[in-house]
Amino acid sequence: xxxxxxxxxxxxxxxxxxxxxxxxxxxxxxxxxxxxxxxxxxxxxxxxxxxxxxxxxxxxxxxxxxxxxxxxxxxxxxxxxxxxxxxxxxxxxxxxxxxxxxxxxxxxxxxxxxxxxxxxxxxxxxxxxxxxxxxxxxxxxxxxxxxxxxxxxxxxxxx
Amino acid sequence: xxxxxxxxxxxxxxxxxxxxxxxxxxxxxxxxxxxxxxxxxxxxxxxxxxxxxxxxxxxxxxxxxxxxxxxxxxxxxxxxxxxxxxxxxxxxxxxxxxxxxxxxxxxxxxxxxxxxxxxxxxxxxxxxxxxxxxxxxxxxxxxxxxxxxxxxxxxxxxx
Numbered sequence: 001x002x003x004x005x006x007x008x009x010x011x012x013x014x015x016x017x018x019x020x021x022x023x024x025x026x027x028x029x030x031x032x033x034x035x036x037x038x039x040x041x042x043x044x045x046x047x048x049x050x051x052x053x054x055x056x057x058x059x060x061x062x063x064x065x066x067x068x069x070x071x072x073x074x075x076x077x078x079x080x081x082x083x084x085x086x087x088x089x090x091x092x093x094x095x096x097x098x099x100x101x102x103x104x105x106x107x108x109x110x111x112x113x114x115x116x117x118x119x120x121x122x123x124x125x126x127x128x129x130x131x132x133x134x135x136x137x138x139x140x141x142x143x144x145x146x147x148x149x150x151x152x153x154x155x156x157x158x159x
Numbered sequence: 160x161x162x163x164x165x166x167x168x169x170x171x172x173x174x175x176x177x178x179x180x181x182x183x184x185x186x187x188x189x190x191x192x193x194x195x196x197x198x199x200x201x202x203x204x205x206x207x208x209x210x211x212x213x214x215x216x217x218x219x220x221x222x223x224x225x226x227x228x229x230x231x232x233x234x235x236x237x238x239x240x241x242x243x244x245x246x247x248x249x250x251x252x253x254x255x256x257x258x259x260x261x262x263x264x265x266x267x268x269x270x271x272x273x274x275x276x277x278x279x280x281x282x283x284x285x286x287x288x289x290x291x292x293x294x295x296x297x298x299x300x301x302x303x304x305x306x307x308x309x310x311x312x313x314x315x316x317x318x
Binding site for chain 2: 035096
């Protein structure tokens with residue numbers, strides 16, 4: 001896993017893909033967003049979405065799932081190379097989350113993260129702040145989901 | 160449920176409260192955010208959170224859960240008064256989501272929504288756009304979570 005100093009604007013990585021099955025859409029919706037168009041095919045078809053649609057918060061949670069899996073792969077590769085893995089810092093929040101297109105049952109989204117800003121912090125010399133533009137694109141190449149995430153990354157210790 | 164015309168800046172409602180138990184925190188984390196400080200008490204204590212901490216996306220999903228329950232209560236009350244309930248429109252997205260404080264096992268968040276902006280849309284005469292400042296405050300009165308939501312509400316039909 002990278003230190004802040006290893007990360008630059010434009011760095012881009014594919015986080016992975018995920019297929020929103022009817023079962024997964026309904027399971028999430030029952031717990032957190034039980035609106036008819038997230039629970040029932042017929043209600044979805046009659047809604048503005050035109051089909052059984054994933055909750056927008058389900059799409060966001062799946063982004064997180066794939067991000068954590070990517071971070072864990074990084075950490076394992078780093079250990080395999082004999083490096084000491086660095087911890088990723090907390091996220092203070094995000095900006096401009098947009099659900100551009102409905103995510104319907106059977107859709108597969110591919111999530112990508114691109115670094116859009118890097119800066120050091122006077123107030124926290126051990127950390128740098130990264131902004132990344134994260135997207136979810138469906139199997140037709142349409143942008144369905146995006147937001148700008150902020151996350152702290154550790155600075156490389158002086159040697 | 161209200162038409163766009165019934166909603167004004169400053170309208171405020173409490174959506175409800177939710178206690179983040181260790182079991183619920185871990186169940187969400189296993190599915191969507193399996194980082195050690197969301198899965199294990201000891202790892203949480205050693206982390207910057209200082210305890211087993213809910214995933215930020217879990218906090219957001221619980222906000223949605225309480226919002227949907229509040230909308231459903233509105234709809235039932237509206238039907239009980241003999242009114243025709245109005246459908247709520249889709250949300251195009253969110254701005255400025257912030258996780259101000261960790262949400263630790265045992266914390267109870269109370270979520271509130273306050274209308275911050277209302278406007279009509281030239282492009283969609285049947286809908287108005289509402290912005291609301293949504294917050295989650297813990298049992299010590301500390302702001303833990305906030306964001307600005309945008310949501311479409313139907314205009315009252317001409318009679």
